[in-house]
Amino acid sequence: xxxxxxxxxxxxxxxxxxxxxxxxxxxxxxxxxxxxxxxxxxxxxxxxxxxxxxxxxxxxxxxxxxxxxxxxxxxxxxxxxxxxxxxxxxxxxxxxxxxxxxxxxxxxxxxxxxxxxxxxxxxxxxxxxxxx
Amino acid sequence: xxxxxxxxxxxxxxxxxxxxxxxxxxxxxxxxxxxxxxxxxxxxxxxxxxxxxxxxxxxxxxxxxxxxxxxxxxxxxxxxxxxxxxxxxxxxxxxxxxxxxxxxxxxxxxxxxxxxxxxxxxxxxxxxxxxx
Numbered sequence: 210x211x212x213x214x215x216x217x218x219x220x221x222x223x224x225x226x227x228x229x230x231x232x233x234x235x236x237x238x239x240x241x242x243x244x245x246x247x248x249x250x251x252x253x254x255x256x257x258x259x260x261x262x263x264x265x266x267x268x269x270x271x272x273x274x275x276x277x278x279x280x281x282x283x284x285x286x287x288x289x290x291x292x293x294x295x296x297x298x299x300x301x302x303x304x305x306x307x308x309x310x311x312x313x314x315x316x317x318x319x320x321x322x323x324x325x326x327x328x329x330x331x332x333x334x335x336x337x338x339x340x341x
Numbered sequence: 342x343x344x345x346x347x348x349x350x351x352x353x354x355x356x357x358x359x360x361x362x363x364x365x366x367x368x369x370x371x372x373x374x375x376x377x378x379x380x381x382x383x384x385x386x387x388x389x390x391x392x393x394x395x396x397x398x399x400x401x402x403x404x405x406x407x408x409x410x411x412x413x414x415x416x417x418x419x420x421x422x423x424x425x426x427x428x429x430x431x432x433x434x435x436x437x438x439x440x441x442x443x444x445x446x447x448x449x450x451x452x453x454x455x456x457x458x459x460x461x462x463x464x465x466x467x468x469x470x471x472x473x
Contacts, residue, residue: 327358
């Protein structure tokens with residue numbers, strides 16, 4: 210019989226966030242920063258503040274709607290700062306927060322690694338396809 | 342007038358892969374390793390070889406079909422090795438290649454960073470929602 214009179218002692222780490230658990234909020238946040246457009250937007254903002262349209266040109270292929278959604282999620286999580294200035298025409302600047310910078314550094318490291326290994330990846334793909 | 346008689350000297354880096362270019366093959370590969378299921382599958386395989394069903398249990402929430410597609414793309418790129426053994430019942434093991442290990446190390450670093458910062462992210466989300 211289990212004694213329920215004492216609160217269960219939490220196992221070490223049991224209150225931690227875990228992206229492997231489907232309902233953990235950390236999984237959604239991981240998806241915001243590693244998503245197709247999130248990773249590119251964060252990496253692009255490492256170079257400094259950008260206006261929406263400049264960011265959109267840098268993240269080649271993203272639609273206006275998808276970029277806006279991506280930036281909104283990153284702003285809500287606190288990776289990106291949005292500064293809207295009451296000029297005519299209105300001007301909206303995006304930049305990284307300290308949290309966003311720390312994240313973007315890791316993403317950029319990953320991007321550079323993948324780019325550097327693409328000749329190997331391309332050879333792997335050709336070998337795989339030749340066997341099929 | 343541009344002299345076309347000599348082959349253009351390639352600017353340093355102009356032949357390199359660039360994930361910011363929408364048609365660069367590196368963008369697809371980056372998406373394989375950072376995709377919703379790809380990142381979790383690679384991170385899970387850091388702990389060692391796993392059979393398909395064990396991997397599926399670890400990557401909580403993934404469907405059989407999505408995991409199979411994810412692993413096939415990662416195998417074709419050369420991040421994951423698939424070993425099918427002619428036993429009864431057939432047994433299929435998945436493990437990381439050296440390229441996959443180097444990638445998974447970076448992904449795991451990112452995952453740990455995001456998990457460690459989730460209290461801050463959660464507070465950011467609450468502050469954002471309170472302003473709306």
